[in-house]
Amino acid sequence: MMRIVLLGPPGAGKGTQARVLARRLRLSHISTGDLLRQNVSAGTDFGLEAKSYMEKGVLVPDTLVNKMLSRRFDEPDIKSGFILDGYPRNLNQARALEEILKTKGSGIDLVFYLNTSEGVIIQRLTGRRVCKGCGANFHATNMPPKVEGVCDNCGGALYQRTDDVAETIKNRLEVYAKESAPLINYYEASGKLKRLEADGEAGVVLEEMVRLIKFS
Numbered sequence: 372m373m374r375i376v377l378l379g380p381p382g383a384g385k386g387t388q389a390r391v392l393a394r395r396l397r398l399s400h401i402s403t404g405d406l407l408r409q410n411v412s413a414g415t416d417f418g419l420e421a422k423s424y425m426e427k428g429v430l431v432p433d434t435l436v437n438k439m440l441s442r443r444f445d446e447p448d449i450k451s452g453f454i455l456d457g458y459p460r461n462l463n464q465a466r467a468l469e470e471i472l473k474t475k476g477s478g479i480d481l482v483f484y485l486n487t488s489e490g491v492i493i494q495r496l497t498g499r500r501v502c503k504g505c506g507a508n509f510h511a512t513n514m515p516p517k518v519e520g521v522c523d524n525c526g527g528a529l530y531q532r533t534d535d536v537a538e539t540i541k542n543r544l545e546v547y548a549k550e551s552a553p554l555i556n557y558y559e560a561s562g563k564l565k566r567l568e569a570d571g572e573a574g575v576v577l578e579e580m581v582r583l584i585k586f587s
């Protein structure tokens with residue numbers, strides 16, 4: 372049983388890797404981005420509040436995200452371990468996570484930092500396609516679906532995220548550098564951080580993660 376956090380800039384491959392790794396290790400995949408997008412689509416109070424922040428590419432307020440995550444952690448599957456993708460996003464959230472886990476008598480075991488260069492990020496985000504049905508990620512050229520516009524897993528329609536446009540990507544990268552990058556040192560100091568070079572092929576990055584988990 373493992374409790375893993377994935378850190379890295381937008382487009383590092385957090386969602387792509389978390390999905391596969393979670394299946395392989397039988398862990399729950401918790402993506403705050405996916406949870407927020409589900410709330411936006413369903414028109415919940417969380418979604419209505421989060422939408423304008425997400426469209427601008429800035430962080431949704433901590434109070435909202437922490438509350439949403441805390442509720443997710445009340446679900447029973449969490450007990451078998453999880454991979455957090457997109458949370459924490461700043462030091463305040465990292466401390467909130469510790470508090471939430473402390474109430475459950477646990478803590479984070481491992482943090483992967485997916486180091487990715489800017490050119491690769493832009494190419495990945497501008498070509499990303501997401502399934503409306505199951506949320507799986509594809510890429511127009513890097514990881515194309517077998518049939519254009521159709522999800523290989525569930526047959527759902529693929530769409531382009533509204534924040535995957537040049538201006539918003541620029542904002543997201545600035546927010547990442549200012550708010551999220553300090554988490555690298557924070558987790559390094561705790562001795563839980565493992566760095567990975569994530570510009571390479573997805574399968575290679577995945578196997579390196581599996582290897583590091585085995586030796587952790």
Ligand code: AP5
Pocket residue numbers: 379380381382383384385386387388403404405407424425426428429430431432433436456457458459460464495496498499500508509510511513514534543569570571572573574576
């Ligand atoms: P979120 O959904 O978390 O977006 P993000 O962090 O910007 O990360 P991405 O989903 O863009 O990238 P990823 O690393 O998952 O890459 P992916 O695997 O898809 O957040 C969106 C918004 O929600 C935020 O801006 C904020 O407003 C809000 N939010 C979310 N969490 C929050 C929080 N905790 N606090 C406050 N606000 C929050 O890969 C990208 C593409 O590359 C895909 O097309 C994929 O197919 C391709 N690809 C992946 N890996 C490879 C590879 N190795 N080789 C080739 N192609 C690859």
